Amino acid sequence: MSLADILSACFGGGSSNAPGSRQAPYLSADEAANMPLEAFLERSLESSPSVMQQQNEFAEIFRRHLQNGANLSHIANVVRNQTTRLASSGTDRATADWAGQLFAMSIEGQSGGYKPPQMQPGSYAAAVGSDQNGWEMQQSNHGRQNNQKRDDTYIRSYFFPSEQSFEQLMNFLDSAKSTLDICVFNITDNDVANAIIRAKKRGVEVRIITDDGQLESKGSDVIRMQEDHGIPFKHDNDENKFMHSKFAVIDRRAVWMGSYNWTVGARRSNNESVIVTNDKSTADAFSREFEKLWRQF
Numbered sequence: 001m002s003l004a005d006i007l008s009a010c011f012g013g014g015s016s017n018a019p020g021s022r023q024a025p026y027l028s029a030d031e032a033a034n035m036p037l038e039a040f041l042e043r044s045l046e047s048s049p050s051v052m053q054q055q056n057e058f059a060e061i062f063r064r065h066l067q068n069g070a071n072l073s074h075i076a077n078v079v080r081n082q083t084t085r086l087a088s089s090g091t092d093r094a095t096a097d098w099a100g101q102l103f104a105m106s107i108e109g110q111s112g113g114y115k116p117p118q119m120q121p122g123s124y125a126a127a128v129g130s131d132q133n134g135w136e137m138q139q140s141n142h143g144r145q146n147n148q149k150r151d152d153t154y155i156r157s158y159f160f161p162s163e164q165s166f167e168q169l170m171n172f173l174d175s176a177k178s179t180l181d182i183c184v185f186n187i188t189d190n191d192v193a194n195a196i197i198r199a200k201k202r203g204v205e206v207r208i209i210t211d212d213g214q215l216e217s218k219g220s221d222v223i224r225m226q227e228d229h230g231i232p233f234k235h236d237n238d239e240n241k242f243m244h245s246k247f248a249v250i251d252r253r254a255v256w257m258g259s260y261n262w263t264v265g266a267r268r269s270n271n272e273s274v275i276v277t278n279d280k281s282t283a284d285a286f287s288r289e290f291e292k293l294w295r296q297f
Helices: 003-011 037-046 048-053 055-067 072-086 090-108 124-128 163-174 190-201 222-229 264-268 280-296
Strands: 155-160 179-183 205-210 233-235 247-250 254-258 272-277
Touching (some): 037 048, 037 072, 037 163, 048 055, 072 190, 155 163, 163 190, 163 247, 163 254, 163 272, 179 190, 179 280, 190 222, 205 280, 222 233, 254 280
Parallel strands (some): 179 205
Antiparallel strands (some): 247 254, 254 272
């Protein structure tokens, strides 16, 4: 089921001037082109009449997000939640909810899940290979076990400020299936918090370690996630020291690590760098470090 199919199912072909209809705000393609994926989906659904007047431009924007390795399950969740929220009646909400479930099930039912766009001959990605999430892989020059295949391991770097890099963080968090261990100085970005909450809701065991001095800082989401969604956290207890690590491990198999704080400032303003890898020895080392800190705090 395509995005267009979902829009048709949820909103039908009725006039926006029908009695009781929602007054949709205007959204230009120029504004939409500068939005991260989640904001693009939510705003374009909310502004669907003006979107359909610029359908070709919006289709091209969405196509670029897909080419950048957007997570289709994440797209399905956002579309389902937003269309349900925008529905004006119980029947419409049920239609939107079911359309979103159909979309998600059609993705899960595909053999091998989402496949990244076809790599162009001669590109860097084609030269070094690409894993199933579209992350580029590089051959490690050391620490590789003899029985570890060439296409098993990826290593990729990201730099901020960049919404494309931020989308990869969203993809990383949305790919967690069983465990999500987060060790960061602070979390103030609501989009990041929502991705963590989504993981909790789909049955992932989530744990957070953070700095004690940041818990009461403006915009901090850690206590709210614990109180509203039961996501456990621990923190250091030394006002003279910082818990300054910044990493996350999903399913004890892949690591996101670097200078990036999970804050709006780091996302939009700061110069930050991150490495993501599923190298087994690295994932094991960071899992051990997380468990050590969890016991310590």
